Amino acid sequence: MCLAIPGKIVKIREDTGTVDLGGINQEVSLTFIPQVTVGDWVLIHTGFAINIISEDDAIKTIELLQAAYAK
Amino acid sequence: MLNKMFQNNDLVHKLLNRIARYKEDIRIMEVCGSHTMAIGKWALRKLLPPNIHLISGPGCPVCVTPPSIIDSLINLRSVTIATFGDMLRLPGNNGTLEDARAAGLDVRIVYSPLDALKLAKKNETIFIGIGFETTIPGIAHTITLAHKQNLSRFSVLPAFKIIPPALKALLNSTEVNIDGFILPGNVSAIIGSNAYEFLPREFDLGGVVTGFEPIDILSAINMLIDQQQNNSPKIENEYQRVVSPAGNINAQQAINQVLQVQDSWWRGLGYIPASGLGIRDEFRQFDAIHKYNLDISDQQPDTGCQCGDVLKGIITPPQCPLFDHTCTPANPIGPCMVSSEGSCAAYYKYER
Ligand code: SF4
Numbered sequence: 001m002c003l004a005i006p007g008k009i010v011k012i013r014e015d016t017g018t019v020d021l022g023g024i025n026q027e028v029s030l031t032f033i034p035q036v037t038v039g040d041w042v043l044i045h046t047g048f049a050i051n052i053i054s055e056d057d058a059i060k061t062i063e064l065l066q067a068a069y070a071k
Numbered sequence: 072m073l074n075k076m077f078q079n080n081d082l083v084h085k086l087l088n089r090i091a092r093y094k095e096d097i098r099i100m101e102v103c104g105s106h107t108m109a110i111g112k113w114a115l116r117k118l119l120p121p122n123i124h125l126i127s128g129p130g131c132p133v134c135v136t137p138p139s140i141i142d143s144l145i146n147l148r149s150v151t152i153a154t155f156g157d158m159l160r161l162p163g164n165n166g167t168l169e170d171a172r173a174a175g176l177d178v179r180i181v182y183s184p185l186d187a188l189k190l191a192k193k194n195e196t197i198f199i200g201i202g203f204e205t206t207i208p209g210i211a212h213t214i215t216l217a218h219k220q221n222l223s224r225f226s227v228l229p230a231f232k233i234i235p236p237a238l239k240a241l242l243n244s245t246e247v248n249i250d251g252f253i254l255p256g257n258v259s260a261i262i263g264s265n266a267y268e269f270l271p272r273e274f275d276l277g278g279v280v281t282g283f284e285p286i287d288i289l290s291a292i293n294m295l296i297d298q299q300q301n302n303s304p305k306i307e308n309e310y311q312r313v314v315s316p317a318g319n320i321n322a323q324q325a326i327n328q329v330l331q332v333q334d335s336w337w338r339g340l341g342y343i344p345a346s347g348l349g350i351r352d353e354f355r356q357f358d359a360i361h362k363y364n365l366d367i368s369d370q371q372p373d374t375g376c377q378c379g380d381v382l383k384g385i386i387t388p389p390q391c392p393l394f395d396h397t398c399t400p401a402n403p404i405g406p407c408m409v410s411s412e413g414s415c416a417a418y419y420k421y422e423r
């Protein structure tokens with residue numbers, strides 16, 4: 001039940017967003033991430049977006065790991 | 072897709088090679104049930120050398136919900152019980168919600184507390200408020216919506232648990248022997264990585280907040296090995312794409328507005344001070360305990376289940392004599408076999 005899944009915001013209406021879950025659309029509450037914009041990735045749990053997933057940070061983490069474990 | 076980046080084969084191999092260079096024993100507890108599931112799904116226990124011990128911790132909210140929560144509800148009539156699906160087969164002292172449903176209790180499975188709010192527009196509805204910090208803000212927010220809409224038919228049975236006090240209690244119990252933690256990704260999205268600073272400060276132990284892909288988990292293990300080698304326990308955050316040091320302040324405010332810290336009983340672990348949340352007086356009309364005068368005091372039945380020792384990492388599920396004999400997901404004796412994220416259920420599915 002603790003599962004949280006990533007989805008991309010395709011539409012925002014007040015504090016409700018529509019996320020694209022690989023072809024299926026779902027409504028989520030955006031009440032905890034008012035700063036979100038269309039196109040952002042969010043982490044969804046029980047009908048709420050609990051945080052934004054930063055693409056920049058994802059790339060940074062991978063690059064750091066690639067560099068650290070290059071050998 | 073963002074997650075695919077963290078499944079890159081080449082990097083998985085590099086991380087595994089690096090881990091294989093470490094020859095000492097290290098005992099790492101993954102606190103969260105979703106990590107237990109991910110470790111099983113990616114078969115990481117089989118890929119890792121035998122000196123890397125991964126121990127499953129208490130992080131399955133269904134598993135730690137005491138029987139009294141179920142017992143208090145099963146004799147109610149003329150009220151709808153709305154709950155997450157995993158709760159249906161959780162054993163109480165007198166059967167499960169599924170049994171009670173067969174006997175006439177109106178039990179509805181919902182995906183979100185917001186769905187329970189919709190049910191309450193028509194019927195008197197109790198939502199079972201289980202969950203850790205990941206789930207709690209949404210339920211707290213739902214209570215504020217009920218308050219705004221003056222929806223007197225809605226109430227929540229608070230059975231919330233919070234993670235940091237449980238980790239403290241675990242470490243204060245002398246039987247537990249752990250070298251570091253894989254810290255929960257989703258809980259930390261809410262509470263932030265700073266919430267674990269007590270681990271190095273008070274217990275001289277480190278931890279890494281991480282995600283659920285193979286690269287997340289393997290690099291967390293590598294970071295913990297480095298900490299061990301350098302004798303420098305600290306809190307690190309591999310999951311920066313989701314988790315910030317301070318967490319999600321809006322979600323924390325939603326919790327604090329509606330709920331307050333109280334002592335709480337964990338199935339398998341017992342009574343832990345300040346490890347749960349109850350509903351504040353201002354929102355009392357939405358507290359099912361108050362509204363229906365529910366009895367949630369606790370006695371634990373003796374079923375031979377050793378879930379408590381599993382949750383503390385003292386035994387692994389196959390070491391329980393009931394595992395895969397009388398206790399299976401189709402017929403769970405203990406709570407750790409009930410939810411798919413329970414340690415015993417994860418072992419049953421992936422590690423037999
Ligand atoms: S296998 Fe079943 S009885 Fe044994 S500890 Fe796990 S849940 Fe309890």
